[in-house]
Amino acid sequence: MAGERDLTKLLSGMRPVLNAGRYVYATVAGEAPAGVAPVVTVREPEGLTLVVRQEEADAAGLPYEYVAGWITLRVHSALEAVGLTAAVAQALAQAGLSCNVVAGFHHDHLFVPYERAEEAVGLLEALAEGAGE
Template sequence: MSGERDLTTLLSGMRPELNDGRFVFCTLPGTDVPEGLDPVATVREPEGLTLVLPQEAADRAGLGYDHVTGWITLRVHSALDAVGLTGAFAAELAAHGLSCNVIAGFHHDHIFVPADRAAEAVAVLEQLAVRSAR
């Protein structure tokens, strides 16, 4: 099942959804996820293993982090080779002073924004979708 590639369709159909909770990015040496942790995502880098975790899980495990985020899922099924979606929403968020960290899954793009501005980020993305549908 291939995803959508048309940028206008992707933007107008984003349907951003804020997931419950607060999420953090932690890093550990090695490549193995510690037992008892269930990360949202992992990334292997030469410097260590990045874990994206609920903040409560990181706190329970005693893991350090610098930035607390809200997790927004774009409910449109974007193709992995679609062009322009990330750039468009990142530019729109940046225009509102919102940083974002993006992880692409097979079906959806996932955006991590400052937790205290997550609802605002959803509203910005919803406005972009409405403008794109015109």
């Protein structure tokens, strides 16, 4: 099934959901340590970035600074779709919320400050409602 490309349909069909748990960004020189199952990895020249459950990072002794809530936009967005990330980032930025976006094959995933994650979901639901009008 092809992903959606129409921005109005993407926004109105976002159906954001807050995944359970606290997630952190950590970095390691080689591979992820045993017992750590990252939900996202990014290999950079400086090391391997891991987005992992906070309790896994703590158990593995991984240092981190940012604790996030993980929001999944349940609309199946096409990787070549234009404007979804910008619209979401703008709505959250207007509320003073940082947002780290990761595109999966089927969905976009947002990592926002944990203590404001539910607020972020509400803002995204309002954005979706406004797009559908």
